[in-house]
Amino acid sequence: MSDHLTCLVKGNLPLANLLWGKVYYKDIFAGILREEPGDRTSFEYDPTYLNTGNPVISYTMPIESMIHISQAGLHPFFDNLVAEGWLEHAQSRLLNKRHVSRFELLLAFGYDCAGAVSIADPEPARLTKQLLDMSDSKEMAVLTSRASLSGIQPKLAVVAREGKYYPATVGELSTHIAKFPSSGHADLTINEYLTSIAFKALLPDDDVVDLSIEAIEGITEPALITKRFDRTLEGRIHFEEFNQLLNRKSSSKYDGSHKEMSDFIRTVKDCLPIENYRLYARILAGLLLGNTDMHFKNFAMFHTPAGLRLTPSYDQVSAVLYQYKTIALAIGGASNMQIGNLKPKNLITMADEFALPRAAVSMLFKQLSRNKSDAKDAILSSSIGHNNIKDQLIKLMDARWNGTFALIGQTLSMKQ
Numbered sequence: 053m054s055d056h057l058t059c060l061v062k063g064n065l066p067l068a069n070l071l072w073g074k075v076y077y078k079d080i081f082a083g084i085l086r087e088e089p090g091d092r093t094s095f096e097y098d099p100t101y102l103n104t105g106n107p108v109i110s111y112t113m114p115i116e117s118m119i120h121i122s123q124a125g126l127h128p129f130f131d132n133l134v135a136e137g138w139l140e141h142a143q144s145r146l147l148n149k150r151h152v153s154r155f156e157l158l159l160a161f162g163y164d165c166a167g168a169v170s171i172a173d174p175e176p177a178r179l180t181k182q183l184l185d186m187s188d189s190k191e192m193a194v195l196t197s198r199a200s201l202s203g204i205q206p207k208l209a210v211v212a213r214e215g216k217y218y219p220a221t222v223g224e225l226s227t228h229i230a231k232f233p234s235s236g237h238a239d240l241t242i243n244e245y246l247t248s249i250a251f252k253a254l255l256p257d258d259d260v261v262d263l264s265i266e267a268i269e270g271i272t273e274p275a276l277i278t279k280r281f282d283r284t285l286e287g288r289i290h291f292e293e294f295n296q297l298l299n300r301k302s303s304s305k306y307d308g309s310h311k312e313m314s315d316f317i318r319t320v321k322d323c324l325p326i327e328n329y330r331l332y333a334r335i336l337a338g339l340l341l342g343n344t345d346m347h348f349k350n351f352a353m354f355h356t357p358a359g360l361r362l363t364p365s366y367d368q369v370s371a372v373l374y375q376y377k378t379i380a381l382a383i384g385g386a387s388n389m390q391i392g393n394l395k396p397k398n399l400i401t402m403a404d405e406f407a408l409p410r411a412a413v414s415m416l417f418k419q420l421s422r423n424k425s426d427a428k429d430a431i432l433s434s435s436i437g438h439n440n441i442k443d444q445l446i447k448l449m450d451a452r453w454n455g456t457f458a459l460i461g462q463t464l465s466m467k468q
């Protein structure tokens with residue numbers, strides 16, 4: 053233990069008020085995360101962790117350096133693990149303070165995070181349910197779960213047991229994520245379900261999260277359940293969202309371009325070129341379905357011994373149905389692009405930015421053209437969802453196809 057830490061543990065002033073936590077990779081102690089004077093924080097790898105050949109906890113924290121300093125607040129890797137939106141608010145109320153920092157949230161709810169890293173508070177904060185809305189069963193479930201899940205939509209970490217789903221309890225690792233409709237968008241979960249099955253039909257060779265609409269024990273509303281791709285019977289699997297891989301804080305998830313993700317894949321050692329093509333195909337299928345919310349936290353890569361690989365696709369929602377018309381990230385050099393203004397040249401410029409061969413792009417458009425009727429069938433034959441939302445989705449897919457995608461072949465051959 054470093055002198056600095058010894059000093060913290062002994063409670064010497066003035067460092068006694070600074071926060072710190074133990075960081076684990078799977079079940080292995082990996083190092084210490086601590087608040088430093090000023091707004092800085094640091095993560096220091098444990099020498100034993102490094103000496104025994106363990107992997108990096110983040111692509112942005114290479115093991116060549118024992119200590120990683122963040123000049124303002126949490127390092128982006130940790131910042132992106134913290135809850136956002138509905139869950140962040142519920143967790144903040146449990147800590148019963150007027151202002152709760154992201155470090156405090158991570159310490160209190162860092163047991164069950166995205167990926168294989170977890171954070172343990174040596175002196176766990178006392179939680180209180182006084183400020184929770186007792187009439188909201190999903191809000192009450194936050195009291196027992198110790199999960200940090202990002203994203204704005206109301207969600208809970210849940211556990212599957214003998215065909216039923218339960219909110220995760222203290223010390224329990226979740227197996228699934230339950231998402232609920234948000235106050236303004238009652239059919240949000242149905243939208244995500246239908247958009248995801250249509251997406252799967254458009255790209256049948258790609259991976260999309262398994263999802264279904266299910267009841268959660270003790271919770272009044274049904275939820276959209278997705279199987280966690282970062283959990284197996286053996287425990288945690290590591291992945292990072294692109295926001296982490298690109299070293300951005302959670303709040304910067306909209307600041308940038310699709311090209312940056314492609315540049316990352318094409319320059320990082322051991323990333324396969326096919327991942328670059330898969331990424332492009334996912335962006336196209338998402339746009340065809342009106343998903344304007346594809347920001348840097350909605351794409352991610354697994355850490356595997358062979359290198360970084362895309363995780364299954366998740367959070368496919370036709371946000372256009374709620375009038376979110378601006379495409380989240382810059383596309384083909386254009387920022388704040390309205391999806392209705394998307395031209396074939398924007399998609400082709402993006403393919404050039406991704407350095408994709410024209411033949412591959414042309415093949416992809418042919419595949420989408422062939423598969424769009426399967427996507428419509430998947431929507432129409434779904435036992436989940438009413439006719440109104442199904443019709444809306446199909447209409448917008450047709451409009452996008454006719455307005456942009458159908459003209460690609462022509463534009464490509466003109467360019468050639």
Ligand SMILES: Nc1ncnc2c1ncn2[C@@H]1O[C@H](COP(=O)(O)OP(=O)(O)O)[C@@H](O)[C@H]1O
Binds near residue numbers: 166201206280293367
């Ligand atoms: N099936 C999954 N397995 C593991 N992690 C997931 C899965 N789905 C989402 N996540 C993680 O949870 C975060 C929030 O989920 P997401 O579906 O994007 O919610 P929101 O719609 O609120 O943005 C994602 O950014 C990702 O890190």
Ligand SMILES: [Mg+2]
Binds near residue numbers: 203204
């Ligand atoms: Mg999301």
